[in-house]
Amino acid sequence: MPDSLTPGLVTVRLVYLARLREAFGSAGESLALSLEDESSVATVLARLRERGGSFALELGSGRAFRVAVNHALVTTDAKLRDGDEVALFPPVTGG
Amino acid sequence: MTVRVQTEDFDAGREIAALRAGDARVGAVATFIGTVRDGSDASDAPKVSALTLEHYPGMTEKSLESIVIEARGRFNILDALVVHRVGALAPTDQIVLVVVTSAHRGEAFDACRFLMDFLKAHAPFWKKEATSEGTRWVDARTSDDEAAARW
Numbered sequence: 001m002p003d004s005l006t007p008g009l010v011t012v013r014l015v016y017l018a019r020l021r022e023a024f025g026s027a028g029e030s031l032a033l034s035l036e037d038e039s040s041v042a043t044v045l046a047r048l049r050e051r052g053g054s055f056a057l058e059l060g061s062g063r064a065f066r067v068a069v070n071h072a073l074v075t076t077d078a079k080l081r082d083g084d085e086v087a088l089f090p091p092v093t094g095g
Numbered sequence: 096m097t098v099r100v101q102t103e104d105f106d107a108g109r110e111i112a113a114l115r116a117g118d119a120r121v122g123a124v125a126t127f128i129g130t131v132r133d134g135s136d137a138s139d140a141p142k143v144s145a146l147t148l149e150h151y152p153g154m155t156e157k158s159l160e161s162i163v164i165e166a167r168g169r170f171n172i173l174d175a176l177v178v179h180r181v182g183a184l185a186p187t188d189q190i191v192l193v194v195v196t197s198a199h200r201g202e203a204f205d206a207c208r209f210l211m212d213f214l215k216a217h218a219p220f221w222k223k224e225a226t227s228e229g230t231r232w233v234d235a236r237t238s239d240d241e242a243a244a245r246w
Contacts, residue, residue: 093220094214094221095190095239
């Protein structure tokens, strides 16, 4: 049974872009959060930082990055629901 | 109102003609074109030989559309077009086109500048420069956030 159908689990799709994709060596992944985690963007960031390495470095305090949930920019207190797409990326430099 | 993200180049003259075609209310057309420079702001930095534009498919179009909707709410304009290129570009290539039509020039100028300032601060594009010393992601400039904050 996929995680998304398991009671008590919230599974989100993480997307890494630009410099963060290269730093993490990944374009994205699925991450399962238990309900007790009180699923928010901050929870995801804490889980990623626990891995250490480039995750702890790039998402550490003083580092500038942005978060979008389902294609809309959010702050780290944004709540997450099962199936949300959570993108992490550097400040934008288009135009 | 139209937004497009594409790898192909654009023809500003053709885009302007299409945007104002048959609309006799239009008395002003303001246009901005952003192009690839070969230099950085530091004079001793190596020349840029190539530029790669990455974006976030799915979010990019929504972001540009919401910026155009915001412009329409703030300024008395008739129509607006944003075209932004992605992929591999070279110095002198065109990157971005903004065209705004209105009855009078003031609203067209203001909306055009607003669209570019908001695009630079909020639309999910990232530039990577290649020089003789390797490649590097372009850092966001605080002046871009300040430009957007003026509005």
